Amino acid sequence: MSTYWRTFKTAAWLGWEMDSNWTEPWLFVLYSVIKPVAGAFILVLMYIVFVAIGRPQGDPDAFSYMYVGNSFFIFVASVLFGTFQVIQSDREWYQTIRYVYISPISYYVYILGRAASKIAVSVFAVAITLVFGVMFLGVRLHLALTDVPLFLVSTALGLSVLLAIGICLGGISFLTAKHTHGLAEGIPGLFYVFCGVLFPLSVLPNWGQAVGRAIPLTYWFDITRRLLTEGSTVNTTLGGYDAPTILLFLVVSSVGFFGLSVLIYKIGEYFARKAGKIDMTTSY
Amino acid sequence: MSVATDRRTDLKYRVGLNLRAVVGRSYPRIVGANREPSWIFFEAFLPLLGIAAYVFIYQFFGLQATAAILGNPGNPPMCGDHVCASVAEQNQYLAAVNANTNALIASVVLGGTMVAFWLNVLWSMASQLYWEKEIGNLQLYMMAPMNRMALLGGMAVGGMVMTSMRAVSTLVAGIFVFGVIFQVANPLLLLAVFFATLIALYGLGMMFASLYLLWGREAWNLSALMEEPIFFSSGFYFPLGGLFRIPGWGPAVAIAGSFIPASIGLDALRQLTLGSTAFGGSLWIFNVTTELEILVGMAVLFLILARYCLAYLETLAKREGKLTSRHQ
Numbered sequence: 001m002s003t004y005w006r007t008f009k010t011a012a013w014l015g016w017e018m019d020s021n022w023t024e025p026w027l028f029v030l031y032s033v034i035k036p037v038a039g040a041f042i043l044v045l046m047y048i049v050f051v052a053i054g055r056p057q058g059d060p061d062a063f064s065y066m067y068v069g070n071s072f073f074i075f076v077a078s079v080l081f082g083t084f085q086v087i088q089s090d091r092e093w094y095q096t097i098r099y100v101y102i103s104p105i106s107y108y109v110y111i112l113g114r115a116a117s118k119i120a121v122s123v124f125a126v127a128i129t130l131v132f133g134v135m136f137l138g139v140r141l142h143l144a145l146t147d148v149p150l151f152l153v154s155t156a157l158g159l160s161v162l163l164a165i166g167i168c169l170g171g172i173s174f175l176t177a178k179h180t181h182g183l184a185e186g187i188p189g190l191f192y193v194f195c196g197v198l199f200p201l202s203v204l205p206n207w208g209q210a211v212g213r214a215i216p217l218t219y220w221f222d223i224t225r226r227l228l229t230e231g232s233t234v235n236t237t238l239g240g241y242d243a244p245t246i247l248l249f250l251v252v253s254s255v256g257f258f259g260l261s262v263l264i265y266k267i268g269e270y271f272a273r274k275a276g277k278i279d280m281t282t283s284y
Numbered sequence: 285m286s287v288a289t290d291r292r293t294d295l296k297y298r299v300g301l302n303l304r305a306v307v308g309r310s311y312p313r314i315v316g317a318n319r320e321p322s323w324i325f326f327e328a329f330l331p332l333l334g335i336a337a338y339v340f341i342y343q344f345f346g347l348q349a350t351a352a353i354l355g356n357p358g359n360p361p362m363c364g365d366h367v368c369a370s371v372a373e374q375n376q377y378l379a380a381v382n383a384n385t386n387a388l389i390a391s392v393v394l395g396g397t398m399v400a401f402w403l404n405v406l407w408s409m410a411s412q413l414y415w416e417k418e419i420g421n422l423q424l425y426m427m428a429p430m431n432r433m434a435l436l437g438g439m440a441v442g443g444m445v446m447t448s449m450r451a452v453s454t455l456v457a458g459i460f461v462f463g464v465i466f467q468v469a470n471p472l473l474l475l476a477v478f479f480a481t482l483i484a485l486y487g488l489g490m491m492f493a494s495l496y497l498l499w500g501r502e503a504w505n506l507s508a509l510m511e512e513p514i515f516f517s518s519g520f521y522f523p524l525g526g527l528f529r530i531p532g533w534g535p536a537v538a539i540a541g542s543f544i545p546a547s548i549g550l551d552a553l554r555q556l557t558l559g560s561t562a563f564g565g566s567l568w569i570f571n572v573t574t575e576l577e578i579l580v581g582m583a584v585l586f587l588i589l590a591r592y593c594l595a596y597l598e599t600l601a602k603r604e605g606k607l608t609s610r611h612q
Contacts, residue, residue, distance in 0.1 A: 049526035186330020192337035199344035
């Protein structure tokens with residue numbers, strides 16, 4: 001266990017250095033803020049344009065729904081990317097995977113450690129985006145003190161699921177070419193569409209709603225929104241479940257996805273070793 | 285003078301050499317992509333989902349607006365900011381919401397095709413020389429006898445072809461999955477705007493390629509930084525004119541975003557495919573002809589600047605001897 005912990009700590013430190021030491025701290029902070037805030041502003045402008053030409057009286061509930069979902073989606077994009085890109089960057093760019101891989105550590109734990117720095121930066125970015133929304137865009141947020149433990153537990157579970165999904169993708173990317181950008185865009189895109197991040201599941205066709213209900217992140221976004229934007233009139237289609245039930249879904253799916261991540265990682269690793277692909281490079 | 289030296293200074297030979305370099309550098313991108321079937325899934329299908337999310341947002345807004353116009357037992361039917369005076373007015377508002385929602389979805393689809401090219405410019409043009417340095421190919425390129433612009437040109441041609449698959453799949457999905465209707469009245473002008481936009485975009489990418497090499501590791505992060513902020517300031521997912529509706533900072537951001545050729549190109553493409561009367565004609569920047577002229581100007585300017593940046597880079601690299609120093 002101490003080896004795992006040491007690996008995790010060292011990998012987290014390495015990830016932080018790789019993420020942040022390319023520039024001055026102030027520039028890194030600016031960089032970490034501009035990207036998510038600009039992402040939120042795309043949605044703000046979409047809303048403004050629609051209000052300008054489609055619904056002059058506006059729709060504050062729909063806007064808050066979208067804004068909170070988008071803020072927490074920062075976790076999805078960056079934690080997933082921070083996890084699965086470890087294999088591809090070590091393999092293709094730094095070409096150090098062969099040295100790390102043969103060292104006497106758990107590569108699985110090493111990947112988790114490398115992703116930890118991305119989570120730390122994301123927490124900061126999410127907080128900034130939410131505060132910005134409340135202060136300048138009229139987003140209505142309220143978190144009751146009694147709900148704080150539930151909020152923290154659900155956030156931890158949501159992040160666990162994200163890490164597990166990231167490891168699953170990492171296992172697959174052992175065998176694929178340099179698809180970092182396709183994966184970075186596409187997989188979060190999948191959750192963007194089906195998990196009720198920006199619009200409720202009711203907008204999707206029935207099969208799309210079924211897909212959304214099978215993904216644990218849907219429940220994470222739902223419970224987060226229930227805690228932060230109480231009293232919203234948007235029909236999420238999950239109103240029939242109470243908060244503890246949603247949390248139970250999250251717990252069960254976290255455990256399930258952890259098992260799945262170990263399985264897919266092991267399978268990917270096995271076939272990559274068999275095909276001699278652990279340290280391949282695919283530069284086009 | 286030997287025959288070999290005589291041939292090297294011959295214009296026909298040099299043109300042929302550089303054309304072969306263009307073909308040679310574009311070849312691995314085109315063929316490499318074809319030899320890797322998983323590329324189609326990762327680069328063409330998966331990114332469609334992100335575009336679909338933006339489409340569904342507009343559909344969500346459209347449904348909310350329609351519900352407000354239709355009203356329900358607790359709320360009267362609202363036409364704009366007042367209660368609908370008659371069924372005719374209600375129908376008029378419903379038709380307007382439907383038309384605007386469809387036009388916005390079409391704007392997202394067109395923006396999605398341009399996103400593909402912009403990401404290719406950032407990650408496969410601008411970052412490419414830096415990437416080549418990291419993996420050790422750059423010195424080979426520098427020693428080869430062709431003009432370095434031919435190398436960048438080859439990267440651009442290969443990148444355009446490779447990316448067109450994603451762009452086309454986005455368009456096809458827009459038409460067949462999301463039911464977007466494009467009304468193209470002037471296909472020749474549409475093609476002219478499209479290719480002028482691409483040349484200007486890739487010219488910008490060629491210029492960035494040299495600059496990124498100078499900036500080192502910061503450049504990699506700069507590419508990441510030029511995704512969402514550029515999508516926002518250049519109006520990839522909404523008509524750029526929307527930014528001009530915001531008093532104060534809105535026009536400033538829009539003008540800054542207009543330095544990326546995709547913004548002006550998208551505005552012109554949207555006018556040509558949706559009609560200049562879409563959105564009540566209130567969200568366009570300039571007319572199409574003016575925008576085409578701006579794009580042509582940008583294309584010429586960026587290509588010239590790319591040539592100068594490359595020459596500067598070569599001089600600097602020779603003087604400082606750092607061209608092949610990796611991870612800096």
